[in-house]
Amino acid sequence: MKKLQKLNRIYWIYGGVMGLLMIILQVVHYKTLVRELEMDVYGGLIGFLFLVFGIWLGTSIYRKKAPDKYDRNKLGLSKRELEVLELLAQGLSNQEIANKLFVSLNTAKTHISNIYSKLNVKRRTQAIQKARDLALIIHQKDDIE
Template sequence: MWRTILLYGVSFAILIFLLKLIEYRFLVRDLSLEFYLGLVALLFTAVGVWTGKKITSKKFVTPPATTAPRKHNEGQVAKIGISKREYEVLLLMAKGLSNQEIADQLHVSLNTIKTHTSNLFLKLEVKRRTQAIQKAKDLELFG
């Protein structure tokens, strides 16, 4: 904002300086006041369009380079006794999906997901989804 105000002020000062430099009093006789006002208006319009374009242009942020996904600790998964399907349910739970969304994604019934979830709770010795996800992270079951 301050940069824009400063830019307008400086451009106005330069314009006045240029008019004084080329002996404004001689040019006034040849050109009308509307011509000078038109030049000033044209200058400020150009600066305004440029500023508006800068402000409203979309800024593309490149995402940081992702590292290769870590493999899960297969030995720990086997030790706890989590099946492949239960592990998939756990991963989808960690992504924040509801039971119905998990069922839709895995193409199984809602009751099947509830069974897998309760089995996970028993195997991880927790009572809630958030506890299950936290315990899985603590056990390094997924990256």
């Protein structure tokens, strides 16, 4: 709902600015006829204003926000599930995860199933991506740097 309200607000702002620019264009056009000035100068200026406004609007809508420190307890992931999630992100198989944590294969699969349900995903890759987006695990590129 908030996203829809924000989008509506952006559309109203965009519409208002476009309306103002159209008024400015009409005033400039009138002054051009009265003073016999070149329209190319004003057209270029207004085109530049549209370009700058479009770039600003596009970056404000599609700006990717940096993930905040996410409270892991909001998802209800246990410490063990976070360990399993880290191992999933490292690319280990279910059997390798079970061996590394000294648990049975069925226990590892249960942890993975719980992670999927808490993150509301269906596949391993989705779980890893969502965990990275929520800053539950660190990108491997960040580990190197």
